[in-house]
Amino acid sequence: MTTFTIFLILIVIVSFLLVVVIMVQNPKGGGLSSSFGGGGTQQLGGVKKTTDFLDKSTWTLATLLLLLILLSNVDLMGNGTVQESKVNTDNVQLETPVNSSADEENNDQE
Structure with a gap:
């Protein structure tokens, strides 16, 4: 298992x-934080502690998600995976016209 796969699994988790955690919160104060204690004067842990x-x-x-994403990008760049996906232009030979020097001489004489 590569390190990128481990990063990917951690990012998903x-x-x-x-x-x-975001879905448990209720912006109007009626979510999980208000269900502790049943709204009475005796509260288990307190609403403030749950909200905190x-x-x-x-x-x-x-923060952990952002850090994992950045680390996975650094790992991906360090392995050279991104560089290998680029088009290899080292072996490409450019075709040059055979009579290019003759054409230049004809253009100069005119």
């Missing part, structure tokens, strides 16, 4: 976790 955890996990996963 982190992306899925980021989607899950979800906010920190969102930023952490987003």
Whole structure:
């Protein structure tokens, strides 16, 4: 298994976790954070702690995703995979006209 494949698997996993964490949050305060404690005065862990955890996990996963993408790009460039996909123009021979010097002499005389 190549390192790029490992990076790709990690990117997919982190992306899925980021989607899950974002979907759990509710911008109006009615999401998972308000379900702890049932809205009473006694709250398990507190709404503020849950909101802080979800906010920190969102930023952490987003940063990790960006870092994995950048590292996979560096790994891809380091392996030379991108350079190999370019068209090889080293063996291409340009066709030159056989009578090019004769044509130039004719043009100069005119």
